[in-house]
Amino acid sequence: MIQNITEFSKKLDISEESIKQFIQDFNLEISDCLSPNLNITQNFEKFAKEKQEFLKKYDEDLNSEKTTDDISEKINQPKEKVEEIIQDQFPNIYDNGIYKSSISTFSIDNQLGGNYQFVYNYFGDKTELKQRDFIGYRDLFFYISDMLEPFLNPEQSENWGIQKAAGIVVYGPPGSGKIFWAKKIAEMIDFDFFEIRNSQLKSILINDKQSNFEEYLSQMLKKEKTILFLENFDEIMMQRQENQTINPDYEDVKESTLHNIEKFEKENILMIGSAKELIGIESEILAPGRFDVLIPVFPPNKQERAEMLLFNMKKNLNENATLLKILKNNKADEIPFWKETAEKMKVFSNTMLVDFTQSLKKRIRSLYLKNKTENIQISHGILEACLKESASKLTGEYLNNVQEFLSEAKDNSYDRFAGRIEDLKQELQAYKAKEEPVRTIGFNINDE
Known part of the structure; x- marks a missing residue:
């Protein structure tokens, strides 16, 4: 049973x-x-x-x-x-x-x-x-399951009056897997998943013959057990400043969402917003009963990075694949091979890990086509070249996103993710600019 x-x-x-x-x-x-x-x-x-x-x-x-x-x-x-x-x-x-x-x-x-x-x-x-359904992140999975308890356990509502969330914000640096976790939430509570990308806002309204987002929402409210995933939530829902040019599509989405959010729980609709950071989002949006469930999505830790590298290198390969034979010859079909590389990938996002493995696969294939042998060494030099290439997205803007995310995760969820937060903080330190010691002009009086 x-x-x-x-x-x-x-x-x-x-x-x-x-x-x-x-x-x-x-x-x-x-x-x-x-x-x-x-x-x-x-x-x-x-x-x-x-x-x-x-x-x-x-x-x-x-x-x-x-x-x-x-x-x-x-x-x-x-x-x-x-x-x-x-x-x-x-x-x-x-x-x-x-x-x-x-x-x-x-x-x-x-x-x-x-x-x-x-x-x-x-x-x-x-x-x-x-x-595996996914790699690592057991702590985040159970944190999310706690947030979804009213959906999973009717007793919370019936005996304790705890309401289901109307809106959830998943926030984290770019490429950290926010859409993955939004889909995982849909799977956990058995809701249909509808993604609304920024580029789709106009086409949704045109294709559905709706004049605005309000009418689109009214149609979605007729469905049952539905998740609406909204990209660029922090930009759409930001606090408006004086003399600021406002995107009319964004304003339409924002006002329509606020107007209808009280109906979401009753109609079994859950909206999930994806945000790089929480700062700047209008406080009215994050008020109780609205988007008051905040879920931090962390870049993978060192062990998760090693596992993800191996997973992505072997992904979609059949048992006779040439790449798999080359990996086995290098003992790269096991996690220990990837630990040194994973250690160097401090604060890398999931996307950067995928970029690395795609780059490495292409380099290995080129060597195979050139040498016509499976006895190819996955050398330190090849790994370093792929590492440098995949680190191109490790920009100052990205690192600032990670810094802001760390601050917000600490404020909102430190008790649940203390270990992750402290580890990420240490990794981020590796990219802090080190100040050159100031040398005084002239000679030290003790110099000979």
Whole structure:
């Protein structure tokens, strides 16, 4: 019988939050454990039933107060190593040295070499990249699922009066995957997905024979379970300044959306706006009951970059593909090969990673056509050339977007993404201009 995670957690007498955190702590692939709409898979159901006692211990530990001394003593590991992991993953979570929720003794033990093979026996040590629904981002997936809880769990509305969102803003630097997550939201709540690109605004109105966006919305409100994805949301909904030239299409969309947004929840319409940043968006748009659900979309971290590089290099290849043979000859069909390159791709967006792999594929193909052999070395020089080429989008404007995004994500969601925010902040530092030391004119009195 298919069971939702909420129902399943009640049956096990384990909190839903603990199940979600457990999946993240042990780096289990979400698709191994949950369907997109948070139904439990057969694999996870079998594991949970057979290892229920362990999950209960995990649940109790996750929700109990503990210090680094308590954790160190329990897992018989040096306190310094425990503190290092906590500071790396949960910076500044508690100043008094007492940790509760989000920090698991079992997770720290696992990272320090504890034997939890009995967990992976149910899921495999890793899922083939090509079989994954998406790579990494477990924390973002569960954050989004929490925001969508009123759609997924009617009990929130019936027993608690918690309303469904009428509007969501997904925000992040260019190329970070905002449209991917908008489509993922549609999949999670089983809504139809309609994309409204900036270039389509006029054609939508003309093709649908509507004179304005208001009439277009009125037609969409007649549909059921629909997501409207609006590109350039920050530009369309920005606070207007005096003497500013206003795009009439933008103004039409803005006013029509404000006029109809109260109908969205009733008619099962959800609008998702895509924004590079939140600054400048009119406060009236982000008011409660409107676009008050804000979802940060981060550039991939180092591990995710390595996985994405491998995924994109092998994407769409059949088992006899020449490129796959060349990758295997270089051991580039495994993640360790890509870790050094991924380390150099600080703050790279998803788009930049795709650019890199496309460039590399073309270079490898050229070498193959020239040498007529599969014994081609994917050398450091080739990788560096592709890295330089793909970094062309790493402009000052992009880095400023990342800086602004970091500030906004910290203000809105630091408690949920502290580790990501601190890691991204460190990566961004690599591109900060270093000031040359000022040398005084003349000689130092101590010089000979």
